[in-house]
Amino acid sequence: MSPSSLDELIEALRCLPGVGPKSAQRMAYHLLQRDQRGAARLAVAMRRALEVLRHCERCNTFSEDAICPRCVNPRRDAGLLCVVEMPADLAMIEQTQSYNGLYYVLMGRVSPLDGVGPRELKLDKLLARATDGSVREVILATNFTNEGEATAHTLATLLAARGIAVSRLSRGVPVGGELEHTDIGTIAQALVERRSL
Amino acid sequence: MSPSSLDELIEALRCLPGVGPKSAQRMAYHLLQRDQRGAARLAVAMRRALEVLRHCERCNTFSEDAICPRCVNPRRDAGLLCVVEMPADLAMIEQTQSYNGLYYVLMGRVSPLDGVGPRELKLDKLLARATDGSVREVILATNFTNEGEATAHTLATLLAARGIAVSRLSRGVPVGGELEHTDIGTIAQALVERRSL
Numbered sequence: 001m002s003p004s005s006l007d008e009l010i011e012a013l014r015c016l017p018g019v020g021p022k023s024a025q026r027m028a029y030h031l032l033q034r035d036q037r038g039a040a041r042l043a044v045a046m047r048r049a050l051e052v053l054r055h056c057e058r059c060n061t062f063s064e065d066a067i068c069p070r071c072v073n074p075r076r077d078a079g080l081l082c083v084v085e086m087p088a089d090l091a092m093i094e095q096t097q098s099y100n101g102l103y104y105v106l107m108g109r110v111s112p113l114d115g116v117g118p119r120e121l122k123l124d125k126l127l128a129r130a131t132d133g134s135v136r137e138v139i140l141a142t143n144f145t146n147e148g149e150a151t152a153h154t155l156a157t158l159l160a161a162r163g164i165a166v167s168r169l170s171r172g173v174p175v176g177g178e179l180e181h182t183d184i185g186t187i188a189q190a191l192v193e194r195r196s197l
Numbered sequence: 198m199s200p201s202s203l204d205e206l207i208e209a210l211r212c213l214p215g216v217g218p219k220s221a222q223r224m225a226y227h228l229l230q231r232d233q234r235g236a237a238r239l240a241v242a243m244r245r246a247l248e249v250l251r252h253c254e255r256c257n258t259f260s261e262d263a264i265c266p267r268c269v270n271p272r273r274d275a276g277l278l279c280v281v282e283m284p285a286d287l288a289m290i291e292q293t294q295s296y297n298g299l300y301y302v303l304m305g306r307v308s309p310l311d312g313v314g315p316r317e318l319k320l321d322k323l324l325a326r327a328t329d330g331s332v333r334e335v336i337l338a339t340n341f342t343n344e345g346e347a348t349a350h351t352l353a354t355l356l357a358a359r360g361i362a363v364s365r366l367s368r369g370v371p372v373g374g375e376l377e378h379t380d381i382g383t384i385a386q387a388l389v390e391r392r393s394l
């Protein structure tokens with residue numbers, strides 16, 4: 001007997017990661033009862049993001065332009081390419097202020113259990129980028145989790161086969177830890193102490 | 198350096214209850230990267246819900262009509278009015294199949310710490326409904342939390358002053374418990390054993 005537009009909203013909220021039926025219901029009531037302005041703003045932001053965001057042709061991160069501002073910044077060292085899993089990891093490295101090269105954002109990691117292999121990660125795009133003639137070293141900055149390490153290992157093999165110098169963040173990052181939850185000083189240290197592979 | 202439409206989506210997601218900056222970021226990445234269809238559907242559902250949902254003039258629950266289908270159902274006993282905090286509580290009582298009266302949904306509870314008093318809860322609307330001549334008994338089915346009990350006490354006082362018979366669900370519901378998380382049998386028992394106030 002509950003209105004279909006309410007049911008549909010509750011059901012649609014479940015596309016959010018970690019949101020089950022009870023919390024979707026709670027969210028819907030909250031939005032309708034206490035924050036209609038927030039809900040309207042969220043609907044607009046979602047539509048706009050879907051419309052304007054794409055992946056930068058060079059670094060693969062979310063961008064409103066074909067090539068993002070960072071990739072065309074002439075003050076960046078184009079010889080260094082730092083590979084991270086997600087944009088949040090990139091943001092952490094930027095915060096260290098100890099890296100002035102460019103990035104490649106995988107938007108994921110090799111994860112056999114989730115059916116994500118080299119093909120799903122579109123590693124071809126990274127390999128093309130790394131061999132475009134401008135890159136002298138690729139720094140692997142995937143997480144030090146099992147999946148991040150497997151991703152780094154896969155990439156190291158593929159890049160070495162193409163004659164590209166590859167390095168990995170030093171293990172200043174705690175084993176099993178994720179960049180997003182690591183303090184900036186540790187990440188800065190790991191950048192300085194990166195080891196050749 | 199991250200695109201403004203992405204920042205705006207992350208910021209807008211924080212209107213959801215229990216969603217902080219990190220989980221808003223995770224949600225935005227997930228929607229853009231893995232579930233654009235779900236995000237589009239959510240944006241549409243949110244706009245539609247905001248457009249078409251209002252509060253039933255009689256029972257105050259979310260409704261697409263001025264008066265909801267339940268309130269105009271002639272097979273319901275119009276002499277009984279059960280007062281609950283939220284639509285989820287109404288749904289739980291319906292599931293017991295042991296109540297055939299009508300409802301009034303407060304859409305909240307008296308909560309001095311959150312600045313919600315009788316005025317914010319618009320108890321006038323309930324009092325008008327309870328004294329419209331059709332109601333012979335009001336059953337208070339607010340939660341058995343401190344706030345729910347305070348709400349029931351406030352309502353009992355206001356309704357008794359107007360000569361209306363008032364009852365409360367029996368304490369079959371565990372003290373401190375919430376209807377939404379109570380098993381249906383216990384709720385059915387509490388309905389049967391409701392005590393006059």
Ligand SMILES: [Zn+2]
Pocket residue numbers: 056057058059060061063067068069070071
């Ligand atoms: Zn870029």
Ligand SMILES: [Zn+2]
Pocket residue numbers: 253254255256257258260264265266267268
């Ligand atoms: Zn109604």
